Amino acid sequence: xxxxxxxxxxxxxxxxxxxxxxxxxxxxxxxxxxxxxxxxxxxxxxxxxxxxxxxxxxxxxxxxxxxxxxxxxxxxxxxxxxxxxxxxxxxxxxxxxxxxxxxxxxxxxxxxxxxxxxxxxxxxxxxxxxxxxxxxxxxxxxxxxxxxxxxxxxxxxxxxxxxxxxxxxxxxxxxxxxxxxxxxxxxxxxxxxxxxxxxxxxxxxxxxxxxxxxxxxxxxxxxxxxxxxxxxxxxxxxxxxxxxxxxxxxxxxxxxxxxxxxxxxxxxxxxxxxxxxxxxxxxxxxxxxxxxxxxxxxxxxxxxxxxxxxxxxxxxxxxxxxxxxxxxxxxxxxxxxxxxxxxxxxxxxxxxxxxxxxxxxxxxxxxxxxxxxxxxxxxxxxxxxxxxxxxxxxxxxxxxxxxxxxxxxxxxxxxxxxxxxxxxxxxxxxxxxxxxxxxxxxxxxxxxxxxxxxxxxxxxxxxxxxxxxxxxxxxxxxxxxxxxxxxx
Numbered sequence: 001x002x003x004x005x006x007x008x009x010x011x012x013x014x015x016x017x018x019x020x021x022x023x024x025x026x027x028x029x030x031x032x033x034x035x036x037x038x039x040x041x042x043x044x045x046x047x048x049x050x051x052x053x054x055x056x057x058x059x060x061x062x063x064x065x066x067x068x069x070x071x072x073x074x075x076x077x078x079x080x081x082x083x084x085x086x087x088x089x090x091x092x093x094x095x096x097x098x099x100x101x102x103x104x105x106x107x108x109x110x111x112x113x114x115x116x117x118x119x120x121x122x123x124x125x126x127x128x129x130x131x132x133x134x135x136x137x138x139x140x141x142x143x144x145x146x147x148x149x150x151x152x153x154x155x156x157x158x159x160x161x162x163x164x165x166x167x168x169x170x171x172x173x174x175x176x177x178x179x180x181x182x183x184x185x186x187x188x189x190x191x192x193x194x195x196x197x198x199x200x201x202x203x204x205x206x207x208x209x210x211x212x213x214x215x216x217x218x219x220x221x222x223x224x225x226x227x228x229x230x231x232x233x234x235x236x237x238x239x240x241x242x243x244x245x246x247x248x249x250x251x252x253x254x255x256x257x258x259x260x261x262x263x264x265x266x267x268x269x270x271x272x273x274x275x276x277x278x279x280x281x282x283x284x285x286x287x288x289x290x291x292x293x294x295x296x297x298x299x300x301x302x303x304x305x306x307x308x309x310x311x312x313x314x315x316x317x318x319x320x321x322x323x324x325x326x327x328x329x330x331x332x333x334x335x336x337x338x339x340x341x342x343x344x345x346x347x348x349x350x351x352x353x354x355x356x357x358x359x360x361x362x363x364x365x366x367x368x369x370x371x372x373x374x375x376x377x378x379x380x381x382x383x384x385x386x387x388x389x390x391x392x393x394x395x396x397x398x399x400x401x402x403x404x405x406x407x408x409x410x411x412x413x414x415x416x417x418x419x420x421x422x423x424x425x426x427x428x429x430x431x432x433x434x435x436x437x438x439x440x441x442x443x444x445x446x447x448x449x450x451x452x453x454x455x456x457x458x459x460x461x462x463x464x465x466x467x468x469x470x471x472x473x474x475x476x477x478x479x480x481x482x483x484x485x486x487x488x
Contacts, residue, residue: 001030001031001032001033001046001164002030002031002032002046002047002048002049002050002053002067002164003046003047003048003049003052003053003164003167004028004030004052004053004056004057004164005056005162005163005164005166006154006156006162007125007127007153007154007161007162007163008028008056008057008060008125009056009059009060010125010151010154011123011124011125011151012026012028012057012060012061012062012123013060013061014123014149014151015061015121015123015149016060016061018121018149024120025063025064026061026062026063026064027062027063027064027065027066027117027119028053028057028062028064028065028066029065029066029067029068029113029117030050030053030065030066030067031067031068031073031109031113032046032048033105033106033109034070034105035078035083035101035104035105035106035108035109036101036102036103036105036106036109037102037105038099038100038101038102042165046164047164047165047167050067053065053067066117073109073112073113073116074112078108081108081112082108083104083108084104084107084108084111084138085104085107086103086104086106086107086134086138087137089223089224089225090103090130090133090134090137090223090224091103091130091134091224092224092225093215093217093219093224093225093226094130094215094217094219094224094237094239095130095215095239095248096130097215098214098215098239103130103131103134106131106134106135107134107135107138110135110138111138111142114139114144114146119146120145120146120147121146121147121148121149122135122139122146122147122148122149123149123151124148124149124150124151125150125151125153125154126150126151126152126153126479126480126481127153127154127161127162127163127248127249127250128248129221129235129237129250129479130224130237132148132150133221133222133224135148136148150475150479150480151480152479152480152481152484153481155181158174158178159178159181159182159185160174160177160178160180160181161181161249163247165245165246165247166245166247168243168244168245169242169243169245170243173242173243173245176209176210176211176242176243177211177240177242177245177247179205179206179209179211180206180211180238180240180247180249181249183202183205183206184236184238184249184250184251185251187202187236187251187253188236188251188252188253188254191229191253191254191255192254192255192256194255196229197218197229197236197253199216199217199218202216202238203216206238206240210242211240211241211242212240212241212242213238213239213240214238214239214240214241214246215237215238215239216236216237216238217236217237217238218234218235218236218237218253219234219235219237220234220235221233221234221235221252221479222477229253231253232254232255232393232395233252233253233254233395233477233478233482234252234253235250235251235252235253236250236251236252236253237249237250238250252479252481252482254482256376256377256378257283257376257377257378257379257483258283258377258378258395258396258474258478258483259374259377259378259379259380259381259391259393259394259395259396260277260281260283260379260380260381260394260395260396260397260398260470260474261381261382261383261386261387261390261391261394261396261397261398261450261453262274262277262380262381262382262383262386262387262397262398262400262470263382263383263384263385263386263387263388263397263398263399263400263447263449263450263453264382264384264398264399264400264401265384265401265407265432265435265436265439265447266350266384266407266432266435266436266439267402267407267408267410267411267432268400268401268402268407268458269400269402269410269458269463269466270289270382270383270400271287271289271290271382272463273382273400273463273466273467273470274286274287274380274381274382275287275331276463276467277380277467277470277471278379278380280467280471280485281380281471281474281483281485283378283379283380284325284373284378284379284380285325285331285379285380286323286370286373286374286379286380286381286382287323287331287333287382288366288370288381288382288383288386288390289353289382289383289384290323290331290333290344291321291323291333291366291369291370292353292356292357292362292366292383293333293340293344293345293349293350293353294321294333294335294340294344295315295316295319295321295335295356295362295366296344296349296352296353296355296356296357297335297340297343297344297349298315298319298335298336299312299315299356300348300349300352302315306355306356306359309361312359312361312362313361316361316362316365318336319335319336319365320334320335320336320337321333321334321335321366321369322334322335342418345414345418345420346420347415347420347421347423351431354435354438354439354442355438357384357439357442358438358442358443358444359444360444363389363444363445367389367390367445370383370386370390370391371390371391374390374391381394384439384445384447385445385446385447385448387399387450387453388445388448388450389445392450395477395478396454396470396473396474396477396478397450397452397453397454398453398454398456398470398473399449399450399453399454399455399456400456400458400466401455401456401457401458402457402458402459403457403459404429404432404433404436405425405429406458406459407429407432408425408426408428408429408432409425411428411432412425412428454473456469456470471485
């Protein structure tokens with residue numbers, strides 16, 4: 001709505017950066033929408049400085065700025081146009097009850113602007129979280145071919161979230177207002193330490209800083225319904241009045257860092273994708289498939305019959321399995337002090353790993369280790385039952401697959417790059433199909449797609465395409481301000 005600041009600049013720069021070819025046009029719209037102001041709100045005095053807005057937009061990389069009049073957007077007046085009504089459940093909490101009609105005005109003008117402009121992508125700040133969620137629902141329900149890209153909240157050096165209305169604050173009022181982001185951040189920290197948040201106490205602390213509290217609530221981030229603070233992720237939001245200036249802010253409460261579980265059949269590219277995704281998100285890479293391969297190698301080198309339960313149990317009792325990760329993100333697999341990183345990818349291990357993975361005692365031992373690694377969260381894990389048996393509570397589950405023909409081609413390429421002899425593609429395809437049959441029909445932890453997993457078929461996609469697709473899904477579940485790419 002104008003009076004652009006560094007938060008808006010980040011939206012523009014993010015739009016520019018997303019297009020590697022720099023061939024797209026970035027349009028900035030400035031329109032102070034009277035439909036979203038209440039009778040006693042600040043429409044008349046809302047900050048307006050189009051000259052400064054044009055300068056900031058240009059400096060940030062915008063292709064054009066569009067500042068239409070009300071008549072240009074609503075020819076003949078608002079009464080001559082359809083006006084939308086936001087579903088009551090999306091405005092039952094947070095700003096909705098105190099600002100009746102506000103989000104109806106937002107939805108109405110957004111549909112009008114989008115109809116006129118017809119963009120491919122719409123960049124919106126996560127600071128106005130409730131507005132962002134409502135617009136996501138709106139675009140989805142109307143079937144508009146527009147992708148919404150949320151950009152995390154930008155804060156000034158003192159911690160106050162950038163807002164056009166911050167200009168109303170006197171220096172003294174601004175100092176009082178800093179209690180809002182500080183107390184919210186402290187609450188998020190307490191949750192990470194395993195403590196709970198008392199909303200009444202939080203309200204009292206805000207009031208002690210002479211802030212008039214409109215609401216302090218925790219809601220589900222995507223349906224905006226009231227929820228408890230012990231959920232996997234929820235949003236803690238507050239609105240306060242400071243010297244007559246209404247300020248909103250929020251934080252996300254997440255008891256542990258996220259877990260991403262990537263399942264799928266052999267040869268679907270799980271290891272490559274998981275390793276790269278973990279690096280992009282600065283999460284731990286857990287290659288469960290390598291763990292089963294390492295045990296398979298050990299059983300083979302010791303000439304143990306996999307049907308000999310006593311012998312298998314004996315090596316499991318003395319098992320020392322290590323997954324060490326370098327700063328560069330490379331992983332070394334050691335079993336009983338032997339570096340088996342490369343040898344476990346050999347055809348001999350590959351052809352036998354399904355048999356070993358079906359042994360109950362092996363799965364039990366390795367599942368216990370994997371769950372122990374995942375207690376604190378913060379990892380991307382791959383395997384054939386990672387989302388069903390090991391991490392059923394993962395924040396995101398991806399079932400990554402590809403046709404048998406595609407997987408055979410990838411397998412041949414991988415063997416060649418590692419210096420192993422390659423078989424013809426028909427033989428590899430037959431072996432892959434047989435392995436799928438074994439993995440999906442075994443009694444112990446069969447290959448299954450979890451009910452809440454998202455299937456991603458990677459035929460014709462590059463590794464980077466797959467990673468970008470998963471990141472897009474991830475940030476639809478975990479907002480960027482909670483866990484941005486290259487999270488520190």
